[in-house]
Amino acid sequence: MSRVAVVTGGASGLGEAICAGLAADGHRVAVLDVDGDAAEKLATELRGRGAQCVAVPVDVSDEAAIDDAFTAVRTEFGPIEILVTSAAIGGFTRFDKITLDEWNRYLAVNLTGTFLSIRAVLSDMVAAGWGRVVTISSAAGQQGAPRQGHYSATKGGVIAMTKTVARDYARHGITANSVPPFAIETPMLRRQQAEGKLPPDEYLTQAIPAGRVGGPEDVAAVCSFLCSEAAEYVNGQVIGVNGGAVV
Numbered sequence: 001m002s003r004v005a006v007v008t009g010g011a012s013g014l015g016e017a018i019c020a021g022l023a024a025d026g027h028r029v030a031v032l033d034v035d036g037d038a039a040e041k042l043a044t045e046l047r048g049r050g051a052q053c054v055a056v057p058v059d060v061s062d063e064a065a066i067d068d069a070f071t072a073v074r075t076e077f078g079p080i081e082i083l084v085t086s087a088a089i090g091g092f093t094r095f096d097k098i099t100l101d102e103w104n105r106y107l108a109v110n111l112t113g114t115f116l117s118i119r120a121v122l123s124d125m126v127a128a129g130w131g132r133v134v135t136i137s138s139a140a141g142q143q144g145a146p147r148q149g150h151y152s153a154t155k156g157g158v159i160a161m162t163k164t165v166a167r168d169y170a171r172h173g174i175t176a177n178s179v180p181p182f183a184i185e186t187p188m189l190r191r192q193q194a195e196g197k198l199p200p201d202e203y204l205t206q207a208i209p210a211g212r213v214g215g216p217e218d219v220a221a222v223c224s225f226l227c228s229e230a231a232e233y234v235n236g237q238v239i240g241v242n243g244g245a246v247v
């Protein structure tokens with residue numbers, strides 16, 4: 001069945017693979033991203049593969065812009081039935097060096113942006129009596145991460161918020177689940193390695209029983225399932241895609 005899907009942070013890394021996966025599943029996909037050019041490039045590529053896809057530039061931390069963006073998706077495709085939130089910023093600062101500005105920016109993009117995105121779709125899903133919400137969180141939100149006090153706090157918040165949405169909206173046919181990756185090969189991971197903030201793969205893989213860094217398609221496959229009809233009875237879960245790094 002073709003549904004209307006929105007992916008925030010859809011223009012890069014995990015979001016890009018999730019958009020491609022949902023488009024391959026036959027859904028109409030809206031790529032929401034602060035990088036409008038990259039979002040348009042992906043939407044054009046997916047349309048070239050026969051998908052119905054639109055790009056909408058938006059900063060997820062901007063309440064008015066989020067409402068405009070989701071309205072634009074409704075105008076293009078109709079009520080929204082699937083939401084995957086992948087937009088986030090990541091970085092490393094020793095806890096006692098995190099400035100209030102930096103803290104607030106992480107909260108605004110990663111936590112408030114996820115809140116605003118979920119809030120924007122719930123009325124459509126309630127009216128339809130069907131909905132799928134998947135939040136991309138992080139292993140950092142499950143177990144903490146060195147020099148990521150701000151980031152891990154936002155991701156722990158995303159996990160708790162997702163569980164609450166699951167409890168509040170289950171009776172409306174809506175599921176909400178969170179996928180916390182550990183180390184997945186994306187521009188974010190490669191950037192952090194290039195800056196020396198994360199160790200190279202040879203070291204990272206020592207913490208991953210599967211023996212390899214994940215690929216974006218590992219995460220996209222699980223998102224596709226969680227957004228499917230078949231996943232109706234999977235709700236409020238934290239489903240790690242991490243090669244066994246967090247058990």
Ligand SMILES: NC(=O)c1ccc[n+]([C@@H]2O[C@H](COP(=O)([O-])OP(=O)(O)OC[C@H]3O[C@@H](n4cnc5c(N)ncnc54)[C@H](O)[C@@H]3O)[C@@H](O)[C@H]2O)c1
Binds near residue numbers: 185
């Ligand atoms: N790659 C990993 O190993 C890893 C590990 C754990 C968690 N994650 C999480 O996975 C998700 C995707 O990360 P990724 O590795 O694909 O990163 P990425 O940097 O490749 O992609 C993130 C996307 O989000 C967009 N974005 C950033 N700020 C935004 C904003 N304010 N509004 C709208 N869009 C915005 C970026 O433009 C980019 O397209 C994130 O939530 C990240 O925290 C990734």
